[in-house]
Amino acid sequence: MIQWIAWKDLLSELRSRENISSMFFFALIVILIFSFSFSMDAKSSRELMPGIIWIAFGFTGIIGLGKSFLAEVHNDCMEYFQMLPVPKGAIYLGKFAGNALFMLIVEIILFPMFILFFNLDVLEKTPMILLISLAATIGLSALGTLFSALTVQIRAREVMFPILLLPLAVPIFIGAVEATRGVFNGDPLPLYLDWIKLLIVFDLIFVTISFWVFEFILDY
Amino acid sequence: MIVSRLIARLQRYEGWFGVAAGLLIMVGLYMGLVTSSPDYYQGEVVRIMYIHVPAAQSAMFAYTVLFGGSVWYLWKRDPIVDNMSHAAAGIGVFFTLVALITGSIWAKPTWNTWWTWDPRLISFAIMLLILVGYLMLRTFLEDKEKEATYAAIIAIIGFVDLPIIHFSVEWWRTLHQPLSISTRGVSIARDMLIPLLLMSVGFYLLFAYMLMVRTQMLYLQHLLEAKRGRMLSKVHL
Numbered sequence: 001m002i003q004w005i006a007w008k009d010l011l012s013e014l015r016s017r018e019n020i021s022s023m024f025f026f027a028l029i030v031i032l033i034f035s036f037s038f039s040m041d042a043k044s045s046r047e048l049m050p051g052i053i054w055i056a057f058g059f060t061g062i063i064g065l066g067k068s069f070l071a072e073v074h075n076d077c078m079e080y081f082q083m084l085p086v087p088k089g090a091i092y093l094g095k096f097a098g099n100a101l102f103m104l105i106v107e108i109i110l111f112p113m114f115i116l117f118f119n120l121d122v123l124e125k126t127p128m129i130l131l132i133s134l135a136a137t138i139g140l141s142a143l144g145t146l147f148s149a150l151t152v153q154i155r156a157r158e159v160m161f162p163i164l165l166l167p168l169a170v171p172i173f174i175g176a177v178e179a180t181r182g183v184f185n186g187d188p189l190p191l192y193l194d195w196i197k198l199l200i201v202f203d204l205i206f207v208t209i210s211f212w213v214f215e216f217i218l219d220y
Numbered sequence: 221m222i223v224s225r226l227i228a229r230l231q232r233y234e235g236w237f238g239v240a241a242g243l244l245i246m247v248g249l250y251m252g253l254v255t256s257s258p259d260y261y262q263g264e265v266v267r268i269m270y271i272h273v274p275a276a277q278s279a280m281f282a283y284t285v286l287f288g289g290s291v292w293y294l295w296k297r298d299p300i301v302d303n304m305s306h307a308a309a310g311i312g313v314f315f316t317l318v319a320l321i322t323g324s325i326w327a328k329p330t331w332n333t334w335w336t337w338d339p340r341l342i343s344f345a346i347m348l349l350i351l352v353g354y355l356m357l358r359t360f361l362e363d364k365e366k367e368a369t370y371a372a373i374i375a376i377i378g379f380v381d382l383p384i385i386h387f388s389v390e391w392w393r394t395l396h397q398p399l400s401i402s403t404r405g406v407s408i409a410r411d412m413l414i415p416l417l418l419m420s421v422g423f424y425l426l427f428a429y430m431l432m433v434r435t436q437m438l439y440l441q442h443l444l445e446a447k448r449g450r451m452l453s454k455v456h457l
Contacts, residue, residue, distance in 0.1 A: 143377075146373075146377070150357075150370050150373065150374070151357075153366075154357070154360045154361050155360045156360050160353075160356065160357055160360060163349075163352075163353045163356060164353045164357065164374060167346045167349040167350050167353065167378075168350065168377060168378060168381045170342075170346060170385050170388070170389075171381070171384045171385055171388040174388045174389065174392050175388060178392060194391060195391075198384075198387075198388055198391070201384075202384060205380060205384070206377075209376070209377060209380060210377075213294070213373045213376065213377070216294055216369050216372075216373060217369070217370070217373065
């Protein structure tokens with residue numbers, strides 16, 4: 001059941017192209033604004049880039065994640081979720097896997113644009129960046145999926161979603177930015193391994209808790 | 221229902237909590253501001269500690285009560301516990317703000333800055349954001365039962381997240397620069413310890429008093445809404 005929900009989400013996102021194009025253009029605007037705001041030489045771009053990348057990824061993710069349950073609400077599918085003969089947590093895991101994959105796809109599309117616009121010289125470091133992105137994306141979508149289910153049926157959904165998500169996602173942003181900075185600086189792995197560990201611990205804790213509390217969100 | 225009975229029993233002595241809190245805080249303030257000696261290093265500035273430290277303790281206690289209440293609510297669905305959690309969050313915002321503002325005033329003369337990116341400060345600021353988000357979420361939900369459940373979930377996740385935030389910020393700072401603020405020694409003069417203890421206990425009692433009054437107010441408010449007859453079946457009491 002998990003993989004079917006994830007597959008359905010991914011397929012509908014990629015087919016409608018509504019979210020993916022709005023996320024793409026939003027990220028493009030973020031990149032352009034940052035490049036206007038800071039004059040980038042090689043040194044300052046190494047300093048600022050990790051932060052800029054994760055602000056762009058994080059905000060772009062918020063656009064996608066916030067709408068994660070919207071299609072279900074519009075098509076009256078929330079009730080059907082309750083009828084599925086699986087534990088409620090499985091629905092969460094499916095939505096979460098779909099969101100994480102989708103976010104990762106968007107990040108993989110966006111990352112070459114950073115290399116292009118900011119003249120980053122990180123091609124050989126791509127596997128490490130990918131690993132960090134994976135860890136951070138899992139954490140962000142774990143929280144984001146839960147809060148999306150929480151806020152989707154209330155008034156002022158667009159306001160409440162980032163207000164709830166961003167304070168709690170602080171450790172992800174710190175961990176991802178610091179690990180990315182380590183990679184960009186060409187530091188040896190042990191220097192920033194702790195940050196990746198922090199991201200993984202965070203992922204584990206939040207997937208577990210969300211899995212457990214999701215039952216209460218659907219079950220009213 | 222155990223909790224409701226406990227609350228009902230405690231409420232009989234509610235007034236005494238308020239009186240005791242008031243007395244302790246008055247005596248503690250007098251001793252702290254007038255009779256205790258100024259600090260060897262910080263001089264008279266240290267006296268803000270007698271408000272700052274108890275406020276911070278009460279804020280953390282409020283958050284612990286909120287977490288406990290939220291877990292209990294999800295488990296037992298006891299509506300009065302939800303009212304208590306709601307009350308604890310509101311009072312928590314008050315104490316967190318007092319702690320942050322007095323801390324800022326204290327930081328200016330001692331650290332020569334209003335704000336620094338210290339783990340404890342950041343965790344407190346984020347705790348404030350979580351509490352405000354919690355209260356905002358509650359205002360946007362019509363269905364009382366849904367409101368209680370969703371709010372409880374936010375409170376639980378926030379409570380688990382706070383230590384992670386604290387440690388991640390601690391690492392973030394310590395990996396890049398030496399710790400600029402070290403914790404001061406635990407040895408504290410007796411004439412400073414006694415007013416501090418009095419204030420601490422006074423603030424805890426004040427919190428308990430505020431919690432009881434506010435819980436009743438919220439309960440009565442829900443009762444009133446129900447009695448008005450509007451959406452009678454939907455109101456969660």
